[in-house]
Amino acid sequence: MMTMMKNPIMLVACTLLFSSLAVLASQNSFGPDKCCFAFVSKPLPKRRVVSYTNTDDLCPMKGVLFKMLNGNELCADPSVEWVTKIIEAKEKLLAKKVDSSVSKESD
Known part of the structure; x- marks a missing residue:
């Protein structure tokens, strides 16, 4: 029993x-970690943007996630001109940093 x-x-x-x-x-x-479901409409100040990441391909909307100086993360439409200009500026800054660190190492 x-x-x-x-x-x-x-x-x-x-x-x-x-x-x-x-x-x-x-x-x-x-599923992806972070997706954008709405975009900021006004241009963000370039100097307040710390970094950016593109959203995952699995997200329903393609977006760019901007990390701001105050820690906030804001979504923007990657096809908008001001968004591409911020991305280009951040890429230039990053390339400059990498270039200067490489030249310091070779000295």
């Missing part, structure tokens, strides 16, 4: 354990 009671309890315990592990695994492995 005792062995008949243990089997259903063990089955329920294993099922609960497996389902909780499956939920934890699915939360971390699917």
Whole structure:
């Protein structure tokens, strides 16, 4: 009689354990980290933008995520002219930094 009671309890315990592990695994492995669902409409001040990243291809809208001096992250439309100008300016600045660090190392 005792062995008949243990089997259903063990089955329920294993099922609960497996389902909780499956939920934890699915939360971390699917989909992009950050997506844009709305864009800022006014141009951002170039000097207040610290860095930028493009959103993942899996996002519903293609966007650029600007990290600002105050820590905020703002989404912008990558096809807008002021957005491309900020990106170009940040790329130039980064290239200048890399170039100066390479020339210091070779001295």
